[in-house]
Amino acid sequence: MTSPESALPPAGAPAGGPASASRPAGVPARAAAVLAVVAAALVAAFVIAPGPLAAAGSGGDLDGLRGSFAEYWAAGDRDLSPSLRRSVDYWLDYHLAKGAIAAALLVVLAALGVRLGRVYLRPGTLTAGRRAAVAGAAGFVTLLALFALVVVMANIQGAVAPFASLLPMLPGGVLAQPRQQLAGALHAGGDVSPALQAMIDDFGRYHVTMAVVASTVAAGFAALTVALWRRCRRTPRDDRRARRVWVALGAAAALVSLATLAVAVANTTVAADPAPALLAFFEGGW
Structure with a gap:
């Protein structure tokens, strides 16, 4: 007959048995999965959304940029012509949209990287193969975060000086x-x-x-x-x-x-x- 003491978990073991033991690993895994999905959605938005958002905000585009710049140059005035102003405003809104999405992506990637790092450093929870996979994922997330940081920097620059940023498009x-x-x-x-x-x-x-x-x-x-x-x-x-x-x-x-x-x-x-x-x-x- 089993004594009551023998039914208790060993010292340091989770009180809830196997279901409790899996919970600490499952919660970070779900959080990491959610963050990865959000990051993927932001990457897609970064590619697709800035153009339509900029067009909706400024009412302009880059279709007539060549003619607008030629008109501006021929006039010789410092102030931008109305048509060139619309293109510059579009480019400003484009950089603002790209920068905002890249900043959100940077935050999500930073959070994901922290969670992966905690999983990697947690003692005794992963096999050698899984730990290597987590390390690889963390390295990839870190590189992607650095890329997002560069994109944020470039889009701040473009938003502050959109006219100069537009010159390479000519x-x-x-x-x-x-x-x-x-x-x-x-x-x-x-x-x-x-x-x-x-x-x-x-x-x-x-x-x-x-x-x-x-x-x-x-x-x-x-x-x-x-x-x-x-x-x-x-x-x-x-x-x-x-x-x-x-x-x-x-x-x-x-x-x-x-x-x-x-x-x-x-x-x-x-x-x-x-x-x-x-x-x-x-x-x-x-």
């Missing part, structure tokens, strides 16, 4: 006269029209924006690097798996910080004197 022949005028101004000391000066100013603003954004991101990743190295130092030496994770993440954060700092320096240099860089862009060298 065919080279349309920019021949601005290129000639700017080359003459830089090499022979000629004047520039108000329209060209507006392009130079917005091009400078375009790079100032990225310099500020990249500097902010570099500072954030530098702080994250310090936090991760401190976390590694506080981790017991016998927990080699966790220490490897913190070291790898700290090294990656340091590399991202240095890369974004280099981007900030490069954009600061261009912003200080945007005209030569704009000419290089007109000539196809930027």
Whole structure:
């Protein structure tokens, strides 16, 4: 006959038996699955939604961009023509939509990455094969999150200076006269029209924006690097798996910080004197 004491679970075992033992693993798995579905939906929205959202918000499009720019250049005024303004407003709304979706995707991927990391570091819950699969998934999510971060940065830049961001959409022949005028101004000391000066100013603003954004991101990743190295130092030496994770993440954060700092320096240099860089862009060298 079984004694009442023998029916109790061993010390440290879940009180609810096998059903309770599976619950801690099942809840994170469901949460990760939901986050993965949301991330996939946001990726689809990033591809499909910005164009229709921008058209609905601005009432414009890029169909007549070439003619609108030619009209603007012929007038020579600093203020954008009504038709070009509609295209620029469309491009602004396009960047806002893309940036918002990419920011939401970044948040979801960060949450998913944290959950995968916790599963990977939890002792004794995974086989070696499953742990390797979780590590691979976490690495993929991290790379996708970094891509989303770059997209957010680029779309902030495009939203702040949509006119400059729109210039690459123009065919080279349309920019021949601005290129000639700017080359003459830089090499022979000629004047520039108000329209060209507006392009130079917005091009400078375009790079100032990225310099500020990249500097902010570099500072954030530098702080994250310090936090991760401190976390590694506080981790017991016998927990080699966790220490490897913190070291790898700290090294990656340091590399991202240095890369974004280099981007900030490069954009600061261009912003200080945007005209030569704009000419290089007109000539196809930027």
